[in-house]
Amino acid sequence: MRTNVLLPLLISFLLIVPLSSHAHTVIIALGDFQPMFAPEGEPALFKSIIDGVYKHIPDRQVQYLYMMPTKRLLNMLNKGEADGAANIFNQAEVQGCITDPVFRYEDVVITRTSKKFKIMSLEELSGKTVVGYQRALNLLGDKYKAFMEKNPKYQEVGNVTDQARLLSQDLVDVSIGDKYLFLHSLKQIAQDKFNPSDYQIHTIFPPVYTYMGFNDQQYCDEFNTALKKFQESGEYEKVYSQFLKVYGYATP
Known part of the structure; x- marks a missing residue:
């Protein structure tokens, strides 16, 4: 029972x-x-x-x-x-x-240290070859869009790795994007040759x-x-x- x-x-x-x-x-x-x-x-x-x-x-x-x-x-x-x-x-x-x-997300301007650029505003990107990430024109504000639409040397690519490659090969003066995404991609393509001192980070955008x-x-x-x-x-x-x-x- x-x-x-x-x-x-x-x-x-x-x-x-x-x-x-x-x-x-x-x-x-x-x-x-x-x-x-x-x-x-x-x-x-x-x-x-x-x-x-x-x-x-x-x-x-x-x-x-x-x-x-x-x-x-x-x-x-x-x-x-x-x-x-x-x-x-x-x-x-x-x-x-x-x-x-x-x-x-921390979108920044990244340049080669050897270029000795001092970038503290959008205006200081004038005349430079710039690569941004896809849809950056729509995401980084009206001022950015208006400024870059006047720059014939501006382009956007769909892959952060392509941005890193263009800058590392000195094919552009400036790359714009999130610094963690960019540095990761740069390290992936450069592997043992990656040296962070070769690149300079300029902060001109507010975080998102x-x-x-x-x-x-x-x-x-x-x-x-x-x-x-x-x-x-x-x-x-x-x-x-x-x-x-x-x-x-x-x-x-």
Whole structure:
């Protein structure tokens, strides 16, 4: 009789335990371009930011879906196949919520050190051969668009590696784009010959931020609270500094 009573209780317990542990897991889809994202086990800038935030949410486990093209990543989030997705540009992309600004892009002007350019404004790019990333004219503001449309030596390419190659081979004076993406590409094509002192970074653009997107407001709220703690701890900026050091650049 005692066995008959305990058996249903045991079965109920076994069914409940997996469900309760799974309730603490959040599934997050990641992008597919380095160094912001990377295959599992490899360092990735934006994943490191997410990891740092979730250290402040100890009862939440994170399961990542790696190297997702942007369109697939958004579809998975909006269809509920993932709880969250990284690198969302605006609310219109998602049916759920977006967080406070999380991921920082730092578009900069990069030149060869040997050219000894001092660039502190757009006007100082006048007369120079310039390569930008695809759609830079639409993304870097009206002033940039108006200025570059008057420059017959301006071009845009669809691959950051092409930008790095053009500058490294001295085929252009200036490359414009995110410094982490550019330095990663430059290191990939130069390999052992990569020397960061051969290049100079000029900061003339304000940073641009993207967001985490979630399909549940609770996830957005807890992420925002943890993000603030992560930033206030100083660890947020430390992640960006550490990734610059990978490319041989010291930070202030």
